[in-house]
Amino acid sequence: MASTLPPPRLLPSGDSAVTVEFSRTIDDDANQRVLALDKALVASPIDGITEAVPTYRSLLVHYDPGKIGFDALGEKLLALASQKLPPATKARRWRIPVAYGGEHGIDLEDVAKALNTTPDDIVARHVAGDYKVAMIGFTPGWSYLSGLDKFLHMSRRQNPRVLTPAGTISIGGVQAGIQCLAAPSGWHLLGRTPVRTYQLHRNPTFLTEPGDRVTFYAIDHKTFEELDRAAEAGEIVADQVVA
């Protein structure tokens, strides 16, 4: 599979970072190669690399140009990226509770209308999805998921909202998301989860990792309140299963 993909492009992101781009579009194979290169850099570290940031289609590699130059680093990265993908390891799966609709998912009805169906159908389709954390970015813990039901693909809002609530579960374009902190967003808000993908004084601080699998299940708003209190106290209210 990897051999059918062209070698990644090395795009300079200034003098201290390089974007290793596997695809220009959202592409599950490309994301797999991104995560494989990310893992390979942990297994065989390159001196001078300070941090790697996986995204849907590229790995951003931060480095110290005092330790390694662009050309030397690029060569090593291309060599690592050309290696055969390691066999898929067992991914963690998170089961994430979501209170859909109402005050927690203010766009659910509009999404149903726009897609010519019922809110229940939207929830059923969202819950049925088998998602993968493709990347985490923008704000702490914001997990971008691939695997959204094609029926639910719809363009983002014309007018992004300046603030959407912590825990928002939303969809935007071909992506689904788990948002941790209150933040601006142009996505459609389907519900809220009490799960904190990022919580400062909890161990672990960050719950999700790129490559993790995710499924959602619906809870009522009363259960949301209970789990929210438990989560606030530091409990991890998502179930972890080995997929």
Added chain:
Amino acid sequence: MSRLVVTSIGPASSVQDGGRHGAQRYGLTVSGAMDRLSLAAANTLVGNGPFAAAVEIGPFGASFTARDGAVRIAISGAPRNADVAGNPIAMDTSVILKDGETLTLGFARGGAFTYLAIEGAIKGEPVFGSLAVNARAGLGSPYPRPLQAGDEFNIDAASGASELRIELPKPVSGPIRVLLGPQDDEFDDANKALFLDSEWKISATSDRMGYRLEGPAIKHLHGHNIVSDGTVNGSIQVPGNGAPIVLMMDRGTSGGYPKIATVITADVGRLAQTSAGTAFRFKAVSMAEAQDEARKFAQLIRSLPDRLRPADTTSLNIEALSDANVAGYAVSAVDAGTWQVAAEP
């Protein structure tokens, strides 16, 4: 233990250090000082490590009062009038604030950010190795938000060290240097030229997240939506309206607009210190030049302790002599601290 109390302060002032590294993969912004060289200079003056936590003071005035003992401080960065108990003090020089005395800083005269470093550094609980304030994520210590009047820091009592000044190289002037990419292929040659050849101004709506630029609209080849990918300090993204935004220390870790170019590491602090409304230009440089400048910049920060001089003597201004090209040989001699020996060829 002394205290330093914030007696008055404007917006856009917060505790900052070298930033929070290693967790961008979880969406955790780096934050840290907008002008790392000035942070490092102020810290070096009071004996701290270059990227210790200090107060980043925005363009407006501020005042600080020592309580329960004396506090040694130094200020570097955007120039402003400064006095201690009514007596003017110099930038880039350490000074003692006696118990009860107040340091008063005026508005920035050019530039934006001035760093107040305190001997012993600001204390707090680091998260991912940093006390830097990231207000959106509720991070930062001792206050996870911009500073307010009444805030205070617990500070080691001032040591008996003698006062120092620091000789910084003459500030670099000229265009802000950039490396094209990572998505310069999302723009045609005419629009790349428009970006590089135009005069830009920083909009007053800029902040620690991003500097919005005012100038001609830059057009994309294939629209303004790309699949989100990683950002760095100095990434220049071009959103749908064509007005570039330079991403700064509180940037999101990923973004979905094409990035036409990236400000080189050595010039990010210079851009940060460019006042809103001041005209400037960009200039594209090669990777080799950008990396060479990055290494020189790192070396400059490492060399800061060698640039300390006693505050009470008038020694040679090495940079000025060097610029005048009249002291080529003597300069290195003074730098090495071996004037007598080296002066005899």
